[in-house]
Amino acid sequence: MDLNLLIVDDDQTFGEILKRSLTRRGYQVSLAANSFAALQSLEQHIFTYAVVDLKIGSESGLDVVRELLARQSDMRIVVLTGYSSIATAVQAIKAGAHNYLCKPADADEVLAAFGESESEPIPIASQPHSVDRLAWEHIQKVLCAHQGNISATARALGMHRRTLQRKLNKRPVKQ
Incomplete structure (x- = not known):
């Protein structure tokens, strides 16, 4: 099984930590700080997975998701954001993302979002929103x-x- 993964995030520290953690789990990880770098990486590698930040500088991560899927339709993408909402989650899924996570997310949560984790699914909270x-x-x-x-x-x-x-x-x- 091919374990190539692309991380598209303008937060270099977060990207490096996630990259290091996923590399320890056997993934070949490339890191891109913007859409241009992500698309260039896509020309050099075939990725099975991608983790895309919802806001990459002044760019929309949703546009990056669409671009990645236009070039490689079988890629599974998880969108990460520090400003989560139901509306942006729906937009991410409509854009083609496989899943949507709130930052900070660790490697285990990312892999679970791809469906690649051995852990149990996260239960739905029984407490209503504030x-x-x-x-x-x-x-x-x-x-x-x-x-x-x-x-x-x-x-x-x-x-x-x-x-x-x-x-x-x-x-x-x-x-």
Whole structure:
């Protein structure tokens, strides 16, 4: 079985740690800091797997997912993000990603997301989301519905644009 894996992430420290951990597990890992480097790696290697950050500098990881799959349709891709929401998870899956994980994710979680882990599946939480988390999810859903337009989203939510920007700059609240 071919164990070639591509990591596309602009966070060099995180990428190196994940690369080292996956290499110890027998994977041949290439690291790319942007879409250009990822596509160049794809010209030199055939990858079975890819781990793509949702936001790579000013680039969208979803565009990278689409590009990778356009060039190699059988690649299994996991999207990672530090700013998770249901809306972005749905977008990632629609773009062709196999799974979606929140950062920080370790090698075991990544392999489990690919379905390559021996561990048991992660059970669904029995506790409902907090009100703050539900508000974050709603904001993300409305933002997606307005194609990322912050002014239109603020109008739709009935809040000032600067207030919305402050909320978006914060990390999402935990479950």
